Amino acid sequence: MTEDLTGSKVTATQPVAVLSGTVFAPCRPMGEQQRGTGDYVVEMIPPVDTWGKEFVTVPLKKHTGDDLFRIVAARENTQVDVTNENSRTLNAGEFWEIDVPSDEYRHVSSSEPVLLVQYSKSGSADRTDTDPFMMVIPSVAQFESEYTFSTVDLVRGPSGSTHHINLVISSADKAGLRLDGQRLPSDAVWHDVPGTRYAATHLDVSSGTHTVHHLSPIATVGLFSYGFVSPESYGYPGGLRLARIAALCSTTAPVPADRVDNDCDGRVDEELLNGIDDDGDGLIDEDLARSNCADSRDQYRTCLQNRDQYRTCLQNRDQYRTCLQNRCRNLRP
Known part of the structure; x- marks a missing residue:
């Protein structure tokens, strides 16, 4: 089958998992000839009820020839705004493919929930020791405050493999980030994301299992893990909440760390139990992260x-x- 199934609607009477991808993709823009090294690319697609309205894109380390992104709409008349691009309106099942320069950090926002996917291109696109992969980019509302993740062993030349992470966080919260229990390296270079309060950075990591966490349970971070060796690659979000932030919502009593949008503001577990309006929405202790003193x-x-x-x-x-x-x-x- 050669048809592009992007935007297909899948429904079921019982819970199912949906995986999307292709057996061989160089991951070049649609208008270009699809040539060069390619890979089997695949991701499990999150349920529509967990899609979001705000995202940050971060370029992949080592690439110099741009990164591909696709934005998929689930609802009619979805207006999408992307830094340095003209706005577009997408209907249900339509998608927008964008080729983003390798030195640009973008902000994506939409009037209705969308899915954002990033593609690493063929290494032949920019003569780098990289290869294609497909990676779902969670909305900022689905970021976590802690992650445990592992690198992937690459069969072709494991000794030459490189492993990297991209991090996205509110600029005000950078100091509280920890990698494997330690402060981030002093040479980490942060890039402000235009028009937002967010900053992003790349880090190299060794092979194996790692942790990233923030000292505050309400300071969330986006983490994306990936690696390369010619001609292999991998990439995946280091973790994400799957809160139903795009579903119909009714207010509920707050339970610490329940991953439920208790106040129906499109965010989850964003308050501490402290009598303070931590998220600035005029409400106090209405959607709680884990307890301040509690868990260990x-x-x-x-x-x-x-x-x-x-x-x-x-x-x-x-x-x-x-x-x-x-x-x-x-x-x-």
């Missing part, structure tokens, strides 16, 4: 060591009782 002895020590968090736990008797109920009662510094 190390987190409780951190709470005590940090003056602001300490005040959060102890500023009044009711909040202290709540903290105790969230398993702090059995923890000792």
